[in-house]
Amino acid sequence: MCRLRLIEPDEANSPAKEIFQKLVLVPNVLCLMANSDTVLETYANHHAKLAKYKLSARYRKAISLAVSQFNDCPYCTALHTATAVDGGILTKEECMEARRMNSPDPKTDAILRFTNEVLEKRGKIDENILLLLKDQGFVDQEIIEALDIISFITLANYIANVGEPELDFLRPPPLH
Numbered sequence: 001m002c003r004l005r006l007i008e009p010d011e012a013n014s015p016a017k018e019i020f021q022k023l024v025l026v027p028n029v030l031c032l033m034a035n036s037d038t039v040l041e042t043y044a045n046h047h048a049k050l051a052k053y054k055l056s057a058r059y060r061k062a063i064s065l066a067v068s069q070f071n072d073c074p075y076c077t078a079l080h081t082a083t084a085v086d087g088g089i090l091t092k093e094e095c096m097e098a099r100r101m102n103s104p105d106p107k108t109d110a111i112l113r114f115t116n117e118v119l120e121k122r123g124k125i126d127e128n129i130l131l132l133l134k135d136q137g138f139v140d141q142e143i144i145e146a147l148d149i150i151s152f153i154t155l156a157n158y159i160a161n162v163g164e165p166e167l168d169f170l171r172p173p174p175l176h
């Protein structure tokens with residue numbers, strides 16, 4: 001049972017109502033965010049800007065899965081697995097690998113190792129991790145965008161972990 005009030009789309013006031021009307025599916029985590037119009041608006045505006053990032057959707061989704069797994073957020077892990085697979089961004093196996101923070105693809109592995117290091121060391125990363133990213137072709141803009149994704153997803157993880165909304169998506173398989 002959800003520990004915070006869910007603002008359902010049919011009971012939402014502006015601007016939440018306007019945000020919800022643009023969506024095909026309104027995930028429960030957004031219904032939690034709707035308790036603060038400002039937080040929901042900020043989150044929705046931020047989400048809309050992600051398509052303009054130099055960092056590809058593939059890397060953004062891998063980071064999202066890694067962060068959600070690190071933060072032990074079953075809700076966001078399920079959401080990002082479903083949207084990655086259904087959107088053709090990652091396969092189920094790639095989602096599992098991202099949650100383990102590794103990949104057979106060297107560039108994806110580098111961004112996931114960076115993500116893990118940032119999370120574990122609260123941003124005080126080893127120089128070698130940064131060099132690894134740059135050796136794999138990531139530029140400073142993409143590194144800053146990766147940091148943004150880490151913080152952006154962490155907010156959603158914390159809201160979902162505190163609120164404990166019902167899952168809108170199938171629970172992904174556990175890591176072995």
